[in-house]
Amino acid sequence: MSDADDHKVIRTTGLTMRFGGVTAVDHVDFALNEGELRCLLGPNGAGKSTFFKCLTGQLTPTEGVVEFRGQPITGWLTHDIVKLGIGIKTQVPNLFNGLSAYENVRLSARRKHLAPMARQKAEEMLEKCGVTDLAKREVGLLAHGQRQLVELAMVLAGEPSLVLLDEPAAGMTGDERDRLARLVLELSRNASVIVVEHDMAFIRQIAKQVTVFNRGAIFREAPIDEIMRDRAVQEIYLGKQADVAA
Amino acid sequence: MEKPVAKDPGFYIMVLIGLLIMFGAPIWFDLFAIMQVTQYVVLSVYALSLAYIWGFGGILSFGQSCFFGLGAYTFAVSSINIGETTFPFILSFVLPAAFGAALGYFMFYGRLSDVYLGVVTMVVTLIFWKIINHTAGPEYSIGDARLGGFNGIPSIPILNMPGDPDAWLDPAQMFKFFMFLLIVVYIGLRVLIASDFGRVSVGIRENETRSSLLGYDVRRHKVIIFAIGSGIAGMAGAMWATYQTFIDPNAFSLEMSAKALIWVMAGGVGTLAGPILGVILLQWLSLKLGTLQFLNNFVILGAILMVLVLALPRGLVPSVKHWALTGWEMFRRRERAAPPAKEVTSDV
Structure with missing residues (x-):
């Protein structure tokens, strides 16, 4: 392994996924x-x-390798990957709908901490994500944006060193999105973060380096400002008429 | 949010009612009634086995009778051979639990979906039923115990005091012991459900993907839940065998599996008190309707079940709980809205 590899949290090589x-x-x-x-x-x-x-690990790639800090994890089961210190927030909020927000977050904290510490951690994370007042509410009855925040609190309660967030701002109000942006930036001080997102306003708030996907492959990899000026990216992603300066 | 066991008044009420029946019934009821109630107690333990795996682990088994029958036959064969009942009774929990763990391993590690899981459990039960039905010849013996095929195994020993094979329990003692076991199973399951393992199990029931995304091994949890449920069903089978002193292949029948599903569904999935209530209510109804001459009792029972499921889809206990909470909430709202009562000074 080279010196450069030592600093890679996650690396994929020739990763391919085919469905038929x-x-x-x-x-x-x-x-x-x-x-x-x-x-x-x-x-x-x-x-x-x-x-x-x-x-x-929710899908096993058809070809290629996934490495976490140099360790191949291709084909590993999700729970084993998570145990390495990875926190995952999925595209559609994945919550325990019949349980309270507190219980959801506590279950996440409990995997790493003993019961009293897990309780404390859960309360802390709910407060951090601004959903303490929802602690006793059944999450199945919450609004989409609130569910996103509860799920984020769950991810944070696991104290991951790598956080993977799939469309975390979807369905959020402006205030909720601003809070989320602050949280993600704060989170990135202690952990590596990958955010999959559509919402350009949100991306502008948090992004530095951006990877653009098109037709299953990496199309561009550059700082956000460069990406915003890139005509080819505008054509494939924003549309020709998009006002990129906005 | 689920209350901790120690802070839930419902838990103490249930245990108190259980203890009251355990010590009161032999005084209040005659022998026939005691034997009838004993039957309800055994079937309640059986219902709890499914109530746990379905209601708190999200595993819908269509073959719970497989473990019930396995426990019953394990007890029958081993007690006939050994000549006492303490070890066979323990074995009737351990063997079905081990078989449940093995079957669960293949089902859950094989990532079977819910529908296939239902089919597999049902098919395994049918295989047992079929095999046991074909063991009528004298060559089908395990030690001194002849399996008897469709004729079943008669003269199964009655439970004896541990260490004293000649000290058999009389019907009242057997009732008390079975009530004690029902209370122990109820308390044990409540404590288990409130534990961290239980909370993760409920989490798995709610959302398997999220449980894996938190790092919990869903397959391992499900195997353990299934094995515990299988063990309890096996113990209920042994209770049934010693209570009747007879067992036949019907212990493995689909009817026996369906009954457990109906009791749990009628009483309320996700509760433990509900399935016990389901057993008492539906078995009592079955008994009463059996005496009617003008209409087949299965038709009436079926109609009652349909009405129950359509009118109370959540089951009896959750529905009653919901009505009580709604009523209480309405009462409190009305109290708050009412103008403050004037202070009345008495002239007397």
């Missing part, structure tokens, strides 16, 4: 540095979420 005749992810070589916050962009069907699922 459709290639959703096509030989993707991707690497994330320790402590980096990376946004994955791309139009619908670009392969971002499939790539995300290959990283998290």
Whole structure:
């Protein structure tokens, strides 16, 4: 392993995922540095979420390798990958609908801490995500944006060193989105973060380095300002008439 | 949010009612009634086995009678051979639990979906039923115990005091012991459900994907839940065998599996008190309707069940609890809305 590899939290080499005749992810070589916050962009069907699922073990790639800090984790089961210190927030909020928000977050904290500490951690994370007042509410009855925040609190309660967030701002109000942006930036001080997102306003708030996906492959990898000025990206993602300066 | 066991008044009420029946019934009821209630107690333990795996682990088994029958035959064969009942009774929990763990391993580690899981459990039960039905010849013996095929195994020993094979329990003692076991199973399951393992199990019931995303091994949890439920069903089978002193292949029948599903569904999935209530209510109804001459009792029972499921889809206990809470909430709201009462000074 080279020195450069030592600083890679996650790396994929030739990652490919085919569903029958459709290639959703096509030989993707991707690497994330320790402590980096990376946004994955791309139009619908670009392969971002499939790539995300290959990283998290929800899908087993057809070809290629996924490594976490140099350790191959291709084909590992999700719970084993998570135990390495990875926190995952899925595209559609994945919560225990019949349980309270507190119980949801406590279950996450409990895997790492003893009961009293887990209780404290759960309360702390609910407060951090601004959903303390929802602690006793059944999460199945919450609004979409509130569910997103509860799920984020669950992810944070596991104290991961790598956080994977799939469309975390979807369905959020402006205030909730601003809070989320602050949280993600705060989180990126202690952990590496990958954010898959569509919401450009949100991406502008948090992104530095951006990877753009198109047709299952990496199309561009550059700082956000460069990406926003890139004509080819505008054509595939924003549309020709988009006002990129906005 | 689920209350901790120690802070839930419902838990103490249930245990108190259980203890009251345990010590009161032999005084209040005659022998026939005691034997009838004993039957309800045994079937309640059986219902709890499914109530736990379905209501708190999200595992819908269509073959719970497989473990019930396995426990009953384990007890029958081993007690006939050994000549005492303490070890066979323990074995009737351990063997079905081990078989449940083995079957569960293949089902859950094989990532079977819910529908296939239902089919597999049902098919395994039918295989047992079929095999046991074909063991009528004298060559089908295990030690001194002849399996008897469709004729079943008669003269199964009655439970004896541990260490004294000649000290058999009389019907009242057997009733008390079975009531004690029902209370122990109820308390044990409540404590288990409130534990961290239980909370994760409920989490798995709610959302398997999220449980894996938190790092919990869903397959391992499900195997353990299934094995515990199988063990309890096996113990209920042994209670049934020693209570009747007879067992036949019907212990493995689909009817026996369906009954457990109906009791749990009628009483309320996700509760433990509900399935016990389901057993008492539906078995009592079955008994009463059996005496009617003008209409087949299965038709009436079926109609009652349909009405129950359509009118109370959540089951009896959750529905009653919901009505009580709604009523209480309405009462409190009305109290708050009412103008404050004037202070009345008495002239007297």
